Amino acid sequence: MNKKDVIVLNSHGVGQYAYTDHMPKWGETLSVKNWYVAEDGGKGTNVAVALGRLGIHTAYIGKVGNDPWGDLGEKWLKEAGVDATYMYRTDEVSTGTGLILIGPDGQNTVIDGDSSSVALKEEEVIQALDDMKGSKYFVTGFEIPMHIALAGAKHAKELGMLTALNPSPLPQEKMNKLDYIDYLFINEVEGRYICNEAEDAMIDTRSLMKEVQELYGIKNVIMTLGGEGSASLCEDDYFEISPVKVDKIVNTAGAGDGFMAATITNLVWGKSLKEAMEWASKYAALSVTINGTIPSYRPLQEVEDFIKDNL
Incomplete structure (x- = not known):
């Protein structure tokens, strides 16, 4: 039985970056600077690589094309120690790509292209999970x-x-209903969208999370709040995690994926959810000081050194 600590089911793609001083409006021709292809994966490879580099026994499930972008994803996974057995390869589709627009203060907007995981079959996922029966955690998202x-x-x-x-x-x-989900990770913008709350509507974080919790029947809701930190509502137990400040933010793309991976990592280690989120906030603080997503997911010892020396 091929048991893992964590199985990740989500998309692989390769990111392209461009820098802009504002977000475009409909019909606008936007000039950008420094457009380049980066070491930036989809949410599946991001989370899996982050887990693998932190020493978590991880497997990835997804589907990519028989092309250089697919080769790159497989390379990143294997170099991080992730089992890529179930990264299915096919000629049916090309591996997806996306454009990340970076603003002057490091904020970002992500434009996702078609995912090659549209060709992924449910029976392939079920077979992979059956082959890894006995694993501890399963992580997924909607880039597939x-x-x-x-x-x-x-x-x-x-x-x-x-x-x-x-x-x-x-x-x-x-x-x-999502009552088979143990941990729902969302950000505040997503929470407001889910609950049909206007962006400028006055609602406290706990009430917003309670709406989400009741809507989907989920016990544990974890919400990232950008520069305000994060919060968790576990049944009726609510707590907030203060933000971790760094001197210079280079790129926030992928910070949420890193936060999720670091939280799951600590849960695998047996930490409480509060302890897990506190450590994950420090991990994410390091990640935003590094350009690109894949390079920003640092090995465990480097993260521990950063925490010791800076926080």
């Missing part, structure tokens, strides 16, 4: 088709795994 991600989560739960979902990008169709 929602029905594939949720089918995987349901089956993982049936196999006794703890399940985590980052429903990003948010789907237009309803997600219905």
Whole structure:
């Protein structure tokens, strides 16, 4: 039995970056600077690489094309110690790519292209999970088709795994009850969208998270709050984690993926959720000082040294 600490089911793609002084409006021709292809994966490879570099026994499930972008994803996974057996390769599709627009203060907007995981079949996911029966955690998100991600989560739960979902990008169709999800990771913008709350509406974080919790029947909701830190609502137990400040923010792209991976890592280590999120905030603080997503996910010792020397 090929048991893992964590199984990640989500998309692989390769990011392209461009720097701009503002976000474009419809019909606008936007001039950008320093457009380049970076070491930047999709949410699946981001989370899996981060986990692997932190020493977590990790496997990845997804589908990519038989092309250089797919080769690059497989290389990143294997170099991080991630089992890429179930990174299925196919000639049906090309591996996806995306454009990340970086603003003057390091904030970002991500434009996702088609994911090669549209060719991923539910039976392939189920077979992979069955082959890794006995694994501890299952992590997924919606850079692959929602029905594939949720089918995987349901089956993982049936196999006794703890399940985590980052429903990003948010789907237009309803997600219905998600009571088979143990940990829902969202940001504040996503929380407001889910609950039909206007961006400038006055609502406290706990109330917003309670709405999400009741809507989907989930016990544990974890919300990132950008520069304000993060918060968690576990049944009726609410707590906030203060933000970790760094001198210079270079790039925030992938920080949420890193935060999720670091939180799951600490849960695997047996930490409480509060302890896990505190450590993950420090991990994410290091990640935003480094350009690109894949390079920003540092090995455990380097993270520990950063925490010791700076925080």
